[in-house]
Amino acid sequence: MPTDPVLDPAVAARLKRDEHGLVAAIVQQQDSGEVLMLGWMDDEALRRTLTEGRVTFWSRSRREYWRKGDTSGHAQHVRSVALDCDGDALLVRVEQVGAACHTGDRTCFDAGDLGAVVGAGA
Numbered sequence: 001m002p003t004d005p006v007l008d009p010a011v012a013a014r015l016k017r018d019e020h021g022l023v024a025a026i027v028q029q030q031d032s033g034e035v036l037m038l039g040w041m042d043d044e045a046l047r048r049t050l051t052e053g054r055v056t057f058w059s060r061s062r063r064e065y066w067r068k069g070d071t072s073g074h075a076q077h078v079r080s081v082a083l084d085c086d087g088d089a090l091l092v093r094v095e096q097v098g099a100a101c102h103t104g105d106r107t108c109f110d111a112g113d114l115g116a117v118v119g120a121g122a
Contacts, residue, residue: 007047015043016087022058023090025049027100030079030093036100037108039068041090046081053078055092074098 015023022040029036039057041049045065048056055076056067069075076094083090101108 007043007050011046011050011083012043014083014087015046017042018088020060022060023088025055025057025090025092027055027076027092027094027096029096031095034107035109036076036094036096036106046090049078049092050081055094068100069097072098074100076100 017023021042023042023046025039025041025046027036027039028034039055040060041056042058045056045058048054048065048067052067054067054069055078056065058064059066075097076092077097079093079095081090081092096106099106101110
């Protein structure tokens, strides 16, 4: 069955893109809830992610699409994609194969805690 050549207009209408036409995509390990990384998607990257079963991003620095794992082997297999209430962020739940970060770490959020004051809970 062929995939649609454009993002579903009903989905596209719900997106609130930044000035570059991008939406933040938070990537989370589906079973543990571990936050792995943040990437950026335009309509085409989201269409590919929704229809191909692998996560595709738009590289702001290289100005090209890239599918996680094509060169490293550290693929992200899509389990679900959700849009936040404001339409300006995506939560992509994946089965991560290998490291998610380009540094070789499991997550991009291993760079160290910033020492925030811990607030009291209710």
